[in-house]
Amino acid sequence: MSGKRILMVVGDFVEDYEVMVPFQALQMVGHTVHAICPDKKAGEKVRTAVHDFEGDQTYSEKPGHHFTLNATFDEVRAEDYDALVIPGGRAPEYIRLNATVIEMVQHFARANKPIAAICHGAQLLAAADVLQGKRCSAYPACSPDVVRAGGQYVNIPVDEAIVDGNLVTAPAWPAHPRWLAEFLKLLGTKIEHLAMAGV
Template sequence: MARVLILTGDAAEELDSMYPVFRLREGGHEAVVTAPTTRPVKLVVHDFEPDCDAYTEKPGHLLPVDVALADVVPEDYDALVIPGGRAPEYLRTNPDVARIVRHFFDRGLPVGTICHGPQVPAALGLLNGRTTAAFPPLRTDLEQAGAVVVDAPDVVDGTMVSCRGWPDLPEWSRAFMAVLDKATVQE
């Protein structure tokens, strides 16, 4: 059983956040949610509607938080997941987020990013030379960070697994669970 840290915050996309938590638990792993504080985070629901040029945002569920970012000991975890939504936009500037995310990348541990999640490692210079998927409008930003952006539901680059957004979660989940299972068997 792996311990997987879910790094999220207010305005994270509901499916991007909750689907991995449930899938990891279903797979026998421990999913531990971290955010800036231990109060429940306010998730949002993003949808694509025909009369809107961008995605729409509605209030979502609350997601309980297990540990505050400042209290995370990265060595206690086997993998990391960064859900999308608007949370990565502000989390990427948090020094504890940098400390945590660098730990997983520096050690080649499994990292999953969903939708806007790649904004975090991109801001830290960790996607330079890496292949990733992401919410399509992020392509230019990620390419500026040195990433190769692929339009696919389950991009695997070593131990990093990414996708474009919540519609890709079944494919992303299968790929991430395979990388996680392989990594935990090798330990």
């Protein structure tokens, strides 16, 4: 398997796990991941937020790590990438105001390239108008965005993911194992389980 080139679009207060885990895991299995943010360059950082589910009416929010970008927004062309990842958190609600971000998302949808969005990432999909007729999961508070954009919101457990064509979505970071596994299938990634000597 040759590694794919994957674009990840983030912004300040992206959800900590939802940027860190896929960024590292996708590289671990041999893919190249370029994380970009509007108005920022490679080597600059975005602040992250930790969203947790502690029994309140909505998620709690705490300061997360600083995440270092490894590509420059103004130098990236969506056409050069095989797939797109959209983490959640607070970033999607405002990076969707950037026309270039919208054009990038629309490129991946038009070209039928794999797109993985989680939690509030659906806000960006809705703004880009790429959900028409698609079954999509998201953080439940984003369900009106999905429906208004012509998508079918699917209410699934927080640790599950759903695939519709080139799109894999999930409600929140507890779904990472399923969400990433389904995304890897869309990418054509083959992982072999090797028996270790003496185990």
